[in-house]
Amino acid sequence: MNIHEYQAREILESYGVTVPRAGVASTPDEARQLAVDLGGRVVVKAQVHAGGRGKAGGVKLVNSPDEAAEAAAGMLGTNLVTHQTKAGGVPVRKVLVAELTDIADELYMAITMDADARAPMVMASSEGGVEIEEVAANSPDKIVRVAADPLIGLTAYHARDIATEIGIPINLVRQATALITNLCRVFQELDASLVEINPLVVTTDGRVMALDAKIAFEDDALFRHKEVAELRDPEQNDELEQKAHDAGLAYVKLDGGRVGCMVNGAGLAMATMDITKTAGAAPANFLDVGGGAAEDKIAEALEIIVSDSDVEAILVNLFGGILRCDVAARGIVMGVSSTGTQMPLVVAMRGTNSEEGLQILADAGLNVTTVGDLGEAATALTQVLGPTSSNGENS
Ligand code: GDP
Ligand code: MN
Numbered sequence: 001m002n003i004h005e006y007q008a009r010e011i012l013e014s015y016g017v018t019v020p021r022a023g024v025a026s027t028p029d030e031a032r033q034l035a036v037d038l039g040g041r042v043v044v045k046a047q048v049h050a051g052g053r054g055k056a057g058g059v060k061l062v063n064s065p066d067e068a069a070e071a072a073a074g075m076l077g078t079n080l081v082t083h084q085t086k087a088g089g090v091p092v093r094k095v096l097v098a099e100l101t102d103i104a105d106e107l108y109m110a111i112t113m114d115a116d117a118r119a120p121m122v123m124a125s126s127e128g129g130v131e132i133e134e135v136a137a138n139s140p141d142k143i144v145r146v147a148a149d150p151l152i153g154l155t156a157y158h159a160r161d162i163a164t165e166i167g168i169p170i171n172l173v174r175q176a177t178a179l180i181t182n183l184c185r186v187f188q189e190l191d192a193s194l195v196e197i198n199p200l201v202v203t204t205d206g207r208v209m210a211l212d213a214k215i216a217f218e219d220d221a222l223f224r225h226k227e228v229a230e231l232r233d234p235e236q237n238d239e240l241e242q243k244a245h246d247a248g249l250a251y252v253k254l255d256g257g258r259v260g261c262m263v264n265g266a267g268l269a270m271a272t273m274d275i276t277k278t279a280g281a282a283p284a285n286f287l288d289v290g291g292g293a294a295e296d297k298i299a300e301a302l303e304i305i306v307s308d309s310d311v312e313a314i315l316v317n318l319f320g321g322i323l324r325c326d327v328a329a330r331g332i333v334m335g336v337s338s339t340g341t342q343m344p345l346v347v348a349m350r351g352t353n354s355e356e357g358l359q360i361l362a363d364a365g366l367n368v369t370t371v372g373d374l375g376e377a378a379t380a381l382t383q384v385l386g387p388t389s390s391n392g393e394n395s
Contacts, residue, residue, distance in 0.1 A: 001217045002049040003231045006096045008213035011190070015182045018175075018209040022098035031072035034097040035065035041100040044071040046092045049236040051198075051214065052082035052131075058092070061100060068097060090236050101211060106199035107166050108132055108143075109180065111187040117147040120187055122154060122180070126167045128199035154184040168208065176208045183210075190228060191221035240285075240304050247300045250288040257282030258312040259381065260305035262298075264289050264323050272317045275374040279381035284310040291322040298331020299338060306339045313344045313384050315377060320351030329357035333364045342367060344384035348377050 006024040013019050021038055024047070025031040035042045046058035053059050058080045060071035072095045079089035106129035114121035125143045127135045135142055144165045148154035156177060163176035179200075187195045194216040201211045222229040234242045244251030259276045261283050263269045269286045276283045285308050289301050305314055318328050328349065336345075345368040349357050358370050369380045 001219055001222060001229070001232055002236070003215055003217070003228075004047045004049065004094070004233060004236075005045065005213050006047055006094065007231045008215040009096070009210070011186060011215060012183075012210055012213055015186050017179055017182050017186075018207060019213065020098040020101050020209065020211065022096055024094050024096055025072060026076070026094050028069040028073040028076065031095055031097050032065045032069035035062070035068035038097065038099040040064050042068050043098050043100055044068055044075070045096040045098065046075045046080050047094040047096055048080050048082075048085070048090045048092055049233070050080070050082050050084040050090060052084050053080065056080060056082040058082065071095075072097070086238070093235070101201060101209070102204040103199075103201045103211070104204045105167070105202040106211075107168075107201065108135070108198050109162075109166075109183065109200045110194065110196040110198070111148075111184060111192070112194050114147060119147040119150050120154075120184065122146045122148060122158075122162060122184065124162050124166045124180075124200075128201070132198065148184050148188075150188075153188060154181055156181065159184075168202065172202060172206060172208050179208055179210070186215070190215075190225055191218045192216060193218045240307055243307075244287065244301075244304050247297060247304075248290070249293075249297065249301055249304070250290070251285060251304055252287075253285045253308065254283050257284040258310055258385070259283050260308060260311035260314045261286040262289060262301055262305060262314065262316045262318070263287070264291065264293070264318050264321075268317060268319060271374060272315060275317075275378050276315060276381065279378040279385070281313075281381055281385050284308055284312075289318075289323070289328075293323055293328075293331070295327050295331040295334060298328050299335035302332055302335025303339050306335070306341045306343065311343065313346065313381060315381060316345060316347040316349070317374070317377065318347075318349050318351075320349065320354055320357070324353045325349045325351060325357030326353040326360060327357075329360035333360065333366065336364075336366055344369070346371060346377050346380045346384065348372070348374060 009019050023034040044060045062068050062071055075092045080092050081089035108125040108128040110123045111120050123145050127142050146158050159177040159180040163173045168176040192215050196214040197210045199211050259281045261272045263272050273283050287301050347370050361368050371377045371380050
């Protein structure tokens with residue numbers, strides 16, 4: 001789960017990390033008032049779940065409260081498109097108004113979970129304020145990597161090493177060491193999957209502070225952090241992905257395909273994608289209904305698949321284990337009737353109560369082709385989709 005910069009900034013502050021004084025505004029007038037309170041010279045920043053705002057016009061440095069209001073007016077209510085957003089961008093409902101910081105040096109710092117090290121990994125660089133992918137590609141030696149001990153956290157001497165390596169002036173190393181250690185505490189104590197500060201800055205008046213703040217959290221650990229879970233902003237997510245998430249379903253949108261896939265289990269999802277490609281088409285999405293989905297969940301899954309405007313045919317590939325095929329079939333019938341869709345359905349169903357399930361589908365008089373295995377599914381898909389079109393590719 002992602003949160004906004006203004007929320008991440010507050011978390012950092014509560015962990016003793018130095019951040020610029022700031023407030024959040026929903027209207028140009030609020031932005032003006034904040035700028036007055038902060039002394040006039042401020043930076044106005046669009047609050048969206050995406051980076052790259054600077055280059056996209058979502059970060060404006062201004063010299064007066066009126067300019068702050070003007071900058072806010074230009075952002076609020078628009079959709080911001082950055083290289084990290086989908087084509088339509090994401091809505092800007094709030095702006096952060098922060099006192100302008102005079103920067104001496106921009107650095108980079110991030111913590112992620114490293115699967116190889118099986119530990120939180122601190123990555124830092126003297127090259128901040130730019131895309132870290134660029135630094136990694138052009139000058140990988142400029143990135144320092146240090147694993148934190150999962151049990152005792154990052155030791156002070158490791159933090160000191162990192163600070164020195166990325167060129168923190170010697171008189172500020174103590175300050176930087178505290179900041180790095182505190183960032184690691186945020187990561188570990190709140191079960192984050194990413195804490196990224198780009199840029200981390202040294203100011204002209206000798207302070208080390210987090211000028212930008214990105215924190216993402218492990219979804220599976222959110223139950224331990226109710227106050228974090230409450231920071232979710234559904235509006236920043238893809239609408240269908242959000243709907244699926246709320247229903248406890250895993251939905252993944254894929255580019256360029258025209259087959260909607262309903263499956264249960266990740267392995268079956270992969271096999272189903274392969275088969276769709278064998279049929280000369282490509283998946284527009286897949287929706288994993290998981291183990292014991294009830295009738296209404298299956299119906300909801302079908303509704304979500306049908307809502308994807310790229311979908312021209314639906315491939316249902318289910319294995320009845322804990323999920324019973326008759327329950328799934330009733331859910332499919334329910335979903336087809338609630339959406340009124342005429343889209344062709346190709347259904348492979350095996351396992352618990354599969355015969356009953358197939359019978360339910362046959363009796364419902366749907367536009368359905370039932371098949372015995374994935375090979376037959378490929379053939380059936382080719383028939384319902386017609387000749388392969390040029391958009392049948394998303395490999
Ligand atoms: P991002 O582009 O979405 O990552 O947004 P950032 O918050 O990182 O801001 C982008 C860039 O704007 C930073 O790398 C800085 O160069 C600049 N910037 C942001 N805030 C300030 C500030 O207070 N003072 C100055 N001088 N530059 C700033
Ligand atoms: Mn940034």
